[in-house]
Amino acid sequence: MVRWQPGARERLQAAALERFAAEGFDGTTVAEIAATAGLTERTFFRHFADKREVLFAGQDEFERLFVAGIEDADGTDPIAVVAAALEGATGFFPEDRRAWSRARQEVIDADPGLQERELLKLSKLAGAMTDALRRRGIDPTPAALAAESGVAVFRVGFATWIAEGEERPLPVILRAVLGELRSLLA
Amino acid sequence: MVRWQPGARERLQAAALERFAAEGFDGTTVAEIAATAGLTERTFFRHFADKREVLFAGQDEFERLFVAGIEDADGTDPIAVVAAALEGATGFFPEDRRAWSRARQEVIDADPGLQERELLKLSKLAGAMTDALRRRGIDPTPAALAAESGVAVFRVGFATWIAEGEERPLPVILRAVLGELRSLLA
DNA sequence: ACTACTGATGACAGCGACTGACATCGCGGC
DNA sequence: GCCGCGATGTCAGTCGCTGTCATCAGTAGT
Structure with a gap:
């Protein structure tokens, strides 16, 4: 039993692009992106300096x-x-x-x-x-x-x-x- | 007795540049700028779309x-x-x-x-x-x-x-x- | 003079981005 | 089998920014 699934960063990037395309950048909260990737908001900010950066890694x-x-x-x-x-x-x-x-x-x-x-x-x-x-x-x-x-x-x-x-x-x-x-x- | 002093916008711009130079952009809150200009935070955002914009008017x-x-x-x-x-x-x-x-x-x-x-x-x-x-x-x-x-x-x-x-x-x-x-x- | 209206401001509640501090727990090294 | 590491979770808090409503001097119309 693994404590967490690997590839958190990539999951966050994919979830973000998907949500942004569907709901717009402003219409998407970081908490939503994180939830889509099966993570929490705090973890998002451990991988990306800010909300925008997820598209520029x-x-x-x-x-x-x-x-x-x-x-x-x-x-x-x-x-x-x-x-x-x-x-x-x-x-x-x-x-x-x-x-x-x-x-x-x-x-x-x-x-x-x-x-x-x-x-x-x-x-x-x-x-x-x-x-x-x-x-x-x-x-x-x-x-x-x-x-x-x-x-x-x-x-x-x-x-x-x-x-x-x-x-x-x-x-x-x-x-x-x-x-x-x-x-x-x- | 005037209800408010004229030149609010210019006062905010001057106060902002002064504070930014002294304390840095991140080290300055909008409330501080507004207070320096004798106004409130809410009024700042009526004159400028966001904190950065005060330098670009x-x-x-x-x-x-x-x-x-x-x-x-x-x-x-x-x-x-x-x-x-x-x-x-x-x-x-x-x-x-x-x-x-x-x-x-x-x-x-x-x-x-x-x-x-x-x-x-x-x-x-x-x-x-x-x-x-x-x-x-x-x-x-x-x-x-x-x-x-x-x-x-x-x-x-x-x-x-x-x-x-x-x-x-x-x-x-x-x-x-x-x-x-x-x-x-x- | 009285009234309505305007326009810049204040007061306040609330959301979301972002941060710091501390706890958790599987895993690898010893 | 114990220990420390590292990715994550939890929680409280600050600050940028917004919506809404109240305030009140000045102005225009009557």
């Missing part, structure tokens, strides 16, 4: 992929390095997570508080990329601009990938968006 | 300036239009608000929750700029990229303007940053 892993992509890239042109990192990070979003990503994004797009959290995560990502670029000897301002541009390209590309009817894989889309940005500022 | 005006700058600009090149809007919006930050802006930014930089709110405001700004560009007949993706780039330039430029030792006025800095972005992607 794993984001650190994503950030590490980006930074690793920058560190492993060749050359010294900031934009080229960022482009390489974009390629590497797409591994985080395989084709079979497209539907799940869409469902999650719909929940986020429906709540300003969740949008704030997403923006903070992306901002931290840009900061981590900036640091990684500077470690390669790139000057502060170009590093920040390249990182911000990279994140902007990722955002636009990701939204496109999620969109209804879109069938191109994420890496292809990202290359196209980066090309558009380049020609825009040429 | 006036942001709508800022957004309108940007959009107006886009609408009044000449030409069809997205980046040129955005550059013109950047010029116009600097009127929101005259030289004598530099010290105040720095104090406010220090408070924001010290709290993740406030950073989230700032990012949401900037994101909304980018969205409004995108819409304004599209109304000028610019295609969606170039419009979004130009708007995001414009906001990125503003962020980097504003941070520079605020920085210790910096003396150039904001418009000059913004032109320089935009030039850097251009040469970066050339």
Whole structure:
């Protein structure tokens, strides 16, 4: 007889996404999520810093992929390095997570508080990329601009990938968006 | 005998910035802010949607300036239009608000929750700029990229303007940053 | 002058997010 | 077989935030 079932964290995440999709973020209490997962509210807050964070766990892993992509890239042109990192990070979003990503994004797009959290995560990502670029000897301002541009390209590309009817894989889309940005500022 | 002193909103904003700077955002309760301003907690929430918003009132005006700058600009090149809007919006930050802006930014930089709110405001700004560009007949993706780039330039430029030792006025800095972005992607 | 109405505020009760402190108990190590 | 660890439960409490109703100076209409 086990005292508690394993996978509490994953159960909480699944329960949260399900409830948020059905009742909305504000219409769901943490106690409800916990009960759905067979746990208590207090345990929820032991796994996630706050109610929003349950939708953003794993984001650190994503950030590490980006930074690793920058560190492993060749050359010294900031934009080229960022482009390489974009390629590497797409591994985080395989084709079979497209539907799940869409469902999650719909929940986020429906709540300003969740949008704030997403923006903070992306901002931290840009900061981590900036640091990684500077470690390669790139000057502060170009590093920040390249990182911000990279994140902007990722955002636009990701939204496109999620969109209804879109069938191109994420890496292809990202290359196209980066090309558009380049020609825009040429 | 007046029933209540005028300027409640401004008193609350001043009290909030003062307390946040002294005790930190988390270390300050809304009731304390209200008491400092000679009001009650309930009245605070009649003036501001939430505790964070007291630092971001006036942001709508800022957004309108940007959009107006886009609408009044000449030409069809997205980046040129955005550059013109950047010029116009600097009127929101005259030289004598530099010290105040720095104090406010220090408070924001010290709290993740406030950073989230700032990012949401900037994101909304980018969205409004995108819409304004599209109304000028610019295609969606170039419009979004130009708007995001414009906001990125503003962020980097504003941070520079605020920085210790910096003396150039904001418009000059913004032109320089935009030039850097251009040469970066050339 | 009397009355009705408005508009900013106060008072109060209540919900939900989040936290700290302490108890519980299966499991693995010794 | 005992002991400590670690994930969980329980409970009380703070604070952000909201709905509701009362208050009362000033204003407009009669």
